Amino acid sequence: MKEIIKMRHVRTVFGDKTVHEDVNLTVKEGEIYAILGGSGSGKTTLLREMIMLLRPSGGEIEILGQNLETISQKEAQKLRSQWGVLFQFGALFTSLTVEENVAVWLREYTSLSDATIRQIVRSKLKMVGLDPDVGRLYPSELSGGMVKRSALARALVMDPKLLFLDEPTSGLDPVSAEAFDELITQLRSLLGLTIVMITHDIDTIFNVVDKMAVLGEGRVVAEGSLKQVLKRDHPFIRKFFGGNRAKARIEAMKMEAS
């Protein structure tokens, strides 16, 4: 499978604080890839480096075959149209309705007529599980789950190959979180997306994620499938998967296997 994201020896330093010492990871086509790690371990920072919001202090990042260090302005612009980003708090434009939020990209970069844009937007809202009439509302009038779904529709409007999600299920109730997980798996199989997400959600990790990288002490302390990661002995992994909920899931997984 093709390698979509390659990070080699990435270093990040803020002032005198080193967030990433030496981060190496590889995301392959069609994977749902999770970045785990304790609070403040630099997950969001790593994501911001992938989407060109932040330059690493050292190392190389290659996305869809482009080296982010040497990329030209024009290529960067093209690259940006090939990925969608769902920010942790949705980051919907507050002065626009949901429908306008989703349509922004289409209005800016295509010459489509209003009727066609409306048609596409309404269908995409339906795709992420929203009633198309929600489109008339402003972000301040939405619930948390609706905000995330609308933001997802906006991230998906240009049919990206690659989708970045920062804590997609945090702040959602368990039912919405599960529905959101299901939606993400569905979209992956429907659209053939590659998905990179930051998550703390045990359920998401067990139900959705194919591969993951665990950040600790500025490095990737474990990378691979859930089984491979569980085999590694690291304080964070022990603590994270040592909670009651995780333990029960691991038991169930073992039962299934045997």
Place this chain on the structure above:
Amino acid sequence: MFFMNSEEYIDIERSKESVTIRLGGIWSVESLGSIESLYKKVLPEIFDAKKIVLDLKRVESIDTSAMIFFITMRSELKKIADTRVINTPKEFCRMFRMVKRFYTPSYRPKSATFASLLEPILRIGKGAVSIYYDIVLFLSFIGRSAIAVFDTLKRPSSFRIKETAVNIYSTGVTAIPIVALSSFLVGIVIAFQSAVQLQKYGANIFIVDMIGISIPRELAPLITAIIVAGRSGSAYTAQIGVMKITEEIDAMKTMGFEIFRFVVFPRIAAMMIALPLLIFFADIIGIYGGLLVAKMQLDITPA
């Protein structure tokens, strides 16, 4: 990005009783703009068709947006005549089945009706009502601020000294450079313009009254007030707006903190203390500016 010959996207061929529409190329959201305009051009030509055949053989790939467009297009063609789709590629079929699941027919945009003619009047009415509510809110703001002031006077120990000091710094001290610059320039300009007129009458010495009276009485307070209102007014709006969004204000309310005492009064008090001092400072700088001109232009020395 490369552009293909747009004819490749949609191509029509007429025979006696049917029209064949051949679709081809890469149907993606990027090419959809040209596809749509091409389709609009082609549409009148097939308006009288008895039978339509959609040939999809040459479609290389299609994404969801283009598929949404295709489904709309197909249902439009169906309204014109009997439409048949042939040579559907596998990939196209898969995408079609998937998009079909969430495809939503668009609502018809409302046509111009009597109600839409009344739209401007409606807007004027809404504007008037919102102005009315703004006035009411403003009055209630003044009233509640006054109550906060009286409360503080009754219990002086509840005065928020630290917040007030911070606000004196941000509205007063940091405004010094811009206030200095503008009042200095105004002092120079006033002195310069009056020097020219006064010289004609040989009343050079009256430049002292001209500057000494007009700057402290009128110009310095006016300029300082305008600068502070613009500068600190927008800063307050931004600060309190952020506090509102991050629910800080709500948190204060639920903890029983009277926001007029905690948020509003320290800022008003800071202004009441900082503004006169700033004006005094502007007086000095403005007069100094005038003094320079008087010395250079009219040879009037301070001593």
